[in-house]
Amino acid sequence: MKRHGVRKKTVTYWLVWTGCLLIAVMVLLPVVFTIFASFMSPEEVALNYGEMSLENGFTPLHFLPDRISLSAYREVLIETPRYLMQFWISLGICVAICVGQVFLSILGGYAFSRFRFRFRDAIFFGVIVLMVLPYQVTLAPSYMVIRALGLLNTNASLIFPGIFSAFGLFLMRQIMASVPDSILEAASLDGANTFVALWRVMVPCCSSGIKALVLLSFVDAWSMVEQPIVFITDAFRQPLSVFLLRVGKEDMALGFACSVLFIIPVLFLLLLFEKQLVEGIVQSEIK
Amino acid sequence: MKKGSLARREARIGWCYAALPLCGFAVFFLVPFLISILRSFQKGLTQEFVGLENYAELLQSEAFRTAAINTLRFIAFAVPLNVLIGLLIALALYRLIARASFFRTVFLIPYVIPVSATVMFFQILFERSGFINTVLRMIGAEPVSFLDSSNAFYILLLLYLWKNFGYNMVLFLAGLSRIPRDYSDAACIDGAGTLQTFWYITMPLLAPTFFFVFVISIMNSFKVFREAYALGGEYPHESIYMLQHFMNNNLLNLNYQRVSTASLYVFVVIVLLVLLLYLRRQKKGEYQL
Numbered sequence: 001m002k003r004h005g006v007r008k009k010t011v012t013y014w015l016v017w018t019g020c021l022l023i024a025v026m027v028l029l030p031v032v033f034t035i036f037a038s039f040m041s042p043e044e045v046a047l048n049y050g051e052m053s054l055e056n057g058f059t060p061l062h063f064l065p066d067r068i069s070l071s072a073y074r075e076v077l078i079e080t081p082r083y084l085m086q087f088w089i090s091l092g093i094c095v096a097i098c099v100g101q102v103f104l105s106i107l108g109g110y111a112f113s114r115f116r117f118r119f120r121d122a123i124f125f126g127v128i129v130l131m132v133l134p135y136q137v138t139l140a141p142s143y144m145v146i147r148a149l150g151l152l153n154t155n156a157s158l159i160f161p162g163i164f165s166a167f168g169l170f171l172m173r174q175i176m177a178s179v180p181d182s183i184l185e186a187a188s189l190d191g192a193n194t195f196v197a198l199w200r201v202m203v204p205c206c207s208s209g210i211k212a213l214v215l216l217s218f219v220d221a222w223s224m225v226e227q228p229i230v231f232i233t234d235a236f237r238q239p240l241s242v243f244l245l246r247v248g249k250e251d252m253a254l255g256f257a258c259s260v261l262f263i264i265p266v267l268f269l270l271l272l273f274e275k276q277l278v279e280g281i282v283q284s285e286i287k
Numbered sequence: 288m289k290k291g292s293l294a295r296r297e298a299r300i301g302w303c304y305a306a307l308p309l310c311g312f313a314v315f316f317l318v319p320f321l322i323s324i325l326r327s328f329q330k331g332l333t334q335e336f337v338g339l340e341n342y343a344e345l346l347q348s349e350a351f352r353t354a355a356i357n358t359l360r361f362i363a364f365a366v367p368l369n370v371l372i373g374l375l376i377a378l379a380l381y382r383l384i385a386r387a388s389f390f391r392t393v394f395l396i397p398y399v400i401p402v403s404a405t406v407m408f409f410q411i412l413f414e415r416s417g418f419i420n421t422v423l424r425m426i427g428a429e430p431v432s433f434l435d436s437s438n439a440f441y442i443l444l445l446l447y448l449w450k451n452f453g454y455n456m457v458l459f460l461a462g463l464s465r466i467p468r469d470y471s472d473a474a475c476i477d478g479a480g481t482l483q484t485f486w487y488i489t490m491p492l493l494a495p496t497f498f499f500v501f502v503i504s505i506m507n508s509f510k511v512f513r514e515a516y517a518l519g520g521e522y523p524h525e526s527i528y529m530l531q532h533f534m535n536n537n538l539l540n541l542n543y544q545r546v547s548t549a550s551l552y553v554f555v556v557i558v559l560l561v562l563l564l565y566l567r568r569q570k571k572g573e574y575q576l
Contacts (some may be wrong), residue, residue, distance in 0.1 A: 016379045023376070024393045027449070030408040031396065037407075049411050058421040059411060108308035115301025116294070123309070130316060132502055132561050134509030136530045136553045140546040141319030143538060164311030194300055215399075223401030225513040226531060230538055244403040245517055252407065259404040266399040274392050281461040 031263065033063060038256035041069035045253040072257035083247070083258055090240040091265065093155050094221040100163030101217045102210060109172025110198050114184070124173070131166035135226040146231055157231040158239065162221055168213055174284040175209035176202060212280025215273040222266055323547035331544050341548040351549060353525060354533040359556075361440070361511065361529070365447050366504045372448060373455025373500065378485075380456070381463045391460070394453035402446070406517040410434075413442055434518060440526040446514045451507050455500055462496030463489070501564050505557075 037045060048062045076083045111117075112124050130138075142161045151157040179202060187197040203210065228242045235246065240262055248255030330337050345351050376394065380387040412418045413433040420430040433442050466489060474484045512531035515523055521532065530553060537545045 013383055016383045020376075020379065020390050024390060027393055027397055027453075030405040031400065033408045034405060058416050058424060059414070059418055061418060061421060104308040104311065107304045111301045111304035115297050115304070117298035117301040117305075120301070123305075127312070129558065129561075130312060132506060132557060133554065134506060134557065135512075136509060136534055137550045137557070138316055138320070139531075140534060140538060140543070140550050141323050142315050144319045144322065144543070145315055160311075161315045164308060164315055166312065169308055194304075198304075219399045223403070223513065225403075225516055226510075229516070230535055233539075241401050241403050245406065248403075248407045255407055259407065262404045263400055266401070267396070270392065270395060270399045274395060275388075277395075278391070278457055278461055278464075281458060282464055 034256055034259050034263075036063055036065060038072055038253075038260045039068045039070070040065040040253065040256075041067070041071055042251070042253040044069070045072075045256065050252055072253045075254055076257045076261065083254070083261075086240050086243055087261060089155070090222070093158055093239055094218055096159045097162035097221040098214060098218045100159070101165045101168045102213055104163060105165065105168030105172040105213060106198070106203065106210070108169040109174075109176045110202060112169070112173040113176035114194075114202075127166045127169055131170050139226055139230060142227075143230055151231075153232050153234050153237060155237075158224065158227055161227070162224075165217065168217060171209065171213055171216075171280075171284055172206070175206045175280065178283050179205045206283070208276040209280035209283050211273045211276035215269055215277055218269055219266055323543070324551060326543055327547040327551050329544070331542075341544050342552075345545060345548045345552070348545075350528075350533055350536075351545075353528055354530045355552070357440070357526065357528055358509070358530045361444070361447075362505060362508050364444055365508045365511070366501065368444075369448055369451050369455055369504050369508075370497070370500055372452045374459050376452065377456045377459030377463060381460060391457065394456055396453070397450045398454045402450070402514050402517045406514075409442075409446065409518065435524050437524070437526040439519070439524040443511060443515055443518070443527050446518075447508065447511045450514070451504065454507070455504060458500045458503065459493070459496060462493050462499075466492045498564055498567075502561060505560060 037049070040048075044066060048060055108127075112120060112127075138161075146152060146157045146161070151160070183201060183205065184197055187201045188194075192200065223241050224239065225241055228238045232238050235243075240258070244255065244258055244262060247258050327341050328336055328338060330340075380390055410417070414420070415430065415432055415435075417433075419433070423430055432438065470488050470492070471484050474488050479487070509531075512529050515527045515529055515532070519527060521536070522528075523532070530549065534546055534549060537549075
């Protein structure tokens with residue numbers, strides 16, 4: 001279907017287009033700056049943004065590296081294994097959270113959208129309340145449990161509360177409720193039990209919603225700060241999202257290179273699933 | 288008779304699927320939350336029942352008051368602005384522009400990038416000797432202190448908007464795409480202008496989306512602690528000392544009474560806020576049909 005506005009390129013069109021372009025520049029600036037800075041030699045970083053600029057009282061408006069240097073990357077990727085290790089550990093934690101959360105949300109969403117049982121609606125209302133509660137409410141209770149289970153200072157303390165997500169369950173329930181009954185009835189007439197129907201029929205029908213949840217849950221886990229700074233007191237065991245803050249304070253050049261490394265997985269996931277994010281949200285709003 | 292047993296079977300299967308996630312919620316959130324409700328009415332060491340004493344005491348605490356006021360003030364500024372910006376950009380992208388998918392992807396980038404990866408840029412930008420002050424100096428103006436004065440609040444607001452407008456835009460785009468084109472075409476034929484169509488057709492049909500966007504924006508506005516922590520650490524400037532800072536400091540001192548009491552205050556406020564929005568949506572929803 002042809003859109004109205006696109007056909008005639010009016011003044012409004014170009015105004016809006018320029019506006020969007022300006023916003024895009026503002027959005028990309030911090031990222032592009034970080035990427036450029038990661039290719040500067042440590043001396044150049046120190047000269048421009050480090051101690052020297054503090055003493056002078058100003059920072060030169062200097063964005064492009066004078067000479068492309070890979071020394072920060074060599075340090076981060078090869079010479080000091082700690083950074084790369086931390087990266088893989090963080091990735092492992094986030095993948096575990098993401099997979100667990102998606103799996104449990106699919107089970108829960110299926111139960112709440114396709115079966116009638118007593119207290120179902122009351123419990124679902126409880127799930128919605130839990131969903132809107134910020135960490136300020138849930139963190140202290142979770143801390144008590146994690147301490148009681150002896151999980152403080154372990155990666156499990158980040159994974160376990162993380163995989164139980166009310167938001168994930170809510171999203172999957174909404175999306176699954178939009179799948180027509182007739183499809184599932186056809187499956188059960190063909191002799192599929194509920195479990196087979198879930199994985200063979202329901203999950204493929206909701207694939208864009210599931211991809212949207214993968215993106216959202218991974219992004220949330222990848223940037224967690226609240227849980228690690230409370231559950232993990234040992235600074236060396238903290239995931240990259242917190243660890244990186246210290247790297248940047250100690251050595252700016254390494255900080256920039258680590259930041260770029262840190263951005264890659266989420267950027268990759270965004271480019272992969274961006275389309276499904278919108279589709280998934282559209283589906284979830286149909287009641 | 289047969290129907291009854293079928294329904295029982297259905298309920299049983301339903302419980303089986305729901306059991307795993309619900310057990311997790313119960314273990315990690317519900318049970319400890321009930322315990323912390325209990326704690327909020329007890330004295331620290333002796334565990335004797337003291338009624339509302341903890342609640343009254345907490346309101347006296349300077350640190351809690353600062354944190355609560357900052358958080359509320361932040362929500363009051365950030366949420367409406369964020370909703371407005373998200374809506375405007377979604378409207379602009381929805382009808383007016385070719386290549387909307389390019390902009391859509393770019394505008395979502397800040398949402399997915401953790402603050403720890405960009406905080407160095409923002410520090411260099413806003414420092415006393417940073418980029419902005421360098422430019423100000425070049426044009427002969429006085430340098431401004433951004434991060435260690437009450438301006439820090441507005442910097443935090445800027446970071447929140449920078450990060451979250453893209454997600455709101457996507458939610459609105461999803462909402463807009465559900466509105467059938469025939470409606471606005473019909474309005475157009477009846478001679479309604481763009482603004483009229485927007486106000487009388489698009490806005491009422493977007494009401495459920497508005498509810499969702501407000502709720503998500505409030506949820507995300509609490510997560511701005513991440514930015515505040517990245518910029519200012521555990522003890523940032525007073526103007527960005529958030530409730531989460533208060534909670535963390537008390538948790539690390541093992542002061543559970545205070546944390547429990549504070550989280551109950553937050554709980555009540557959040558539930559009231561969402562209820563208010565929900566009731567408003569109900570009222571607005573009447574326009575829909």
